[in-house]
Amino acid sequence: MGTLLFLVVVGGRFVIPLFIPRFPLPALVAALVLDGVDQTIFQAFGYDPPGYQSYDKAMDMFYLSVAYLSALRNWTSRPALQVVRFLFFYRLAGVVLFELTEWRAVLLIFPNTFEYFFIAYEIVRLGWDPARVSLRRWVLTAAAIWIFIKLPQEWWIHVAQLDVTDTLAAYPWLIPILVLVVAGLALGIRFWLWPRLPQRAWSWHVAADPLPTEMDTAAERDAWVSAHWRVLSAATVEKVMLIGLLCLIYGYVLPGRRSSDLELFVGVAAFVVINVMISLAVARRTASLESALAAFGVRVLLNAGLLLAADWLLRRFGGDINTGIAQFFGVLLSLLITLDDRFRPVSQVRMAAQSRPDPPAVRPVFPGPAGATAGDSGPGADGTPAKDVQ
Known part of the structure; x- marks a missing residue:
């Protein structure tokens, strides 16, 4: 039973990422969710796969690799693509170093910022044109994800090796605090961020362009x-x-x-x-x-x-x-x-x-004043209007 369960979960972790090129946001989120619950599924059935940490990192990098290649297919922003290329290979190098050294802190030094940056881009693309976002803003987005989301998460998982379920069971007073934090974030997005968003470029859509x-x-x-x-x-x-x-x-x-x-x-x-x-x-x-x-x-x-x-x-x-x-x-x-x-x-x-450089703008031709240069279209020498330049 344990082997069959393992094969089903692994099969899902191989198949779901194949939908990322066509449905980037929902497919990546589905792969992320399966990554988060696979160990819980194994534990629920009393199965402990050997070498889970290495297996998990290998499956993570598989769906992140497909996500990176789908960015080559779908993304229209050169700055965003430059940022995501660095984030992907930085994380890939970190996972390799982790396998070589088995030092868990390596995963804190090389956090998986790529994944959430990919999600951020695809959220923008739902209704706005990512190509209109500057390199500076994409870098700031990556830095915010890196510092405020991934570093705490990587420390929690790989250094402190804490489990959310066990922690909430030990400290139940954390549950209402988390509920208040989530509610505060939702209200902030709705009443502060939402009115400040630019006008949408197109109707909502999750499928790739x-x-x-x-x-x-x-x-x-x-x-x-x-x-x-x-x-x-x-x-x-x-x-x-x-x-x-x-x-x-x-x-x-x-x-x-x-x-x-x-x-x-x-x-x-x-x-x-x-x-x-x-x-x-x-x-x-x-x-x-x-x-x-x-x-x-x-x-x-x-x-x-x-x-x-x-x-x-x-x-x-x-x-x-x-x-x-x-x-x-x-x-x-x-x-x-x-x-x-x-x-x-x-x-x-x-x-x-x-x-490619933009083509030079064509300067409109208007009748010039007296003393105009030879290139200007002014009155002729005999006082008749000059012919339009074709």
Whole structure:
């Protein structure tokens, strides 16, 4: 029963994040809620999964990785994307350090500010245009979340190792205080913040906005990728770091791993680079698939073939691959590469459009006074009105 329960919960933690690209706010909140209650579910059924802390951090980073890639697909604000990129990789590095050192204070130094910043952006996008928010305000938002929300939360969970249910049971007088705090926040939002909000840019909506018209087909993505992507590039480095470090975190959860941390990271990095080369070759032939599910399936088969080739090569030199772990990493790697290949060009097109200088304004031409310069449209030498400049 315990194993079945564990598989159901883990399945939910893998499936729910896949809705984040299309429904960013509700899907991320659902993943956050499941993250918060999974241990309670296990305890209710008398099941204590081994290595829960590492399992929890690995599953957290999976849905945060999908959320980061969905930001590449959906976000229209360059400053917000710059902030969220830093917050994501900062947290990813912190979780890796935690796994390496098992020092819980690392998670306080590297708090998960990314998650709540993502939620803040999506709340803004419900009715307003995030692209109109300045970099300064996005940085202040991240700083406020970092200092006033995440640092206390990370200290409570990972340093003090306190549980909300147990604390409220021991100190029941805290319950009315929390109720008053929540009521005060609600009243402050309703009567102070709400009247000061700018006029809405559009009607409320939680679904992601449509893709840009110049990047909503596979052929258009192929054209962009073949023209702008290179194997040796910052995008490839970012992809290697994202997938390699995430697989390294999962390496501490999966039983039977025989490779060292360095061997695992280098092996995953090699697979990512090979996949980038294949993606470029396919894009240059305008042969990418429209269906994300079909593209994922083909990618899984491709990486399964690469794993078989790698296993054959290692066996010739006296080594081998743990088949179960290799298959898991192959599917995980295939999923993230598929999302990255489909979402990163969308972000690049949007950011390239924002970085172009605005066309020079056309100065209206009016009849000039006497003594106007040659470029002015004033009266002619014979006193007749000058012709309009076409």
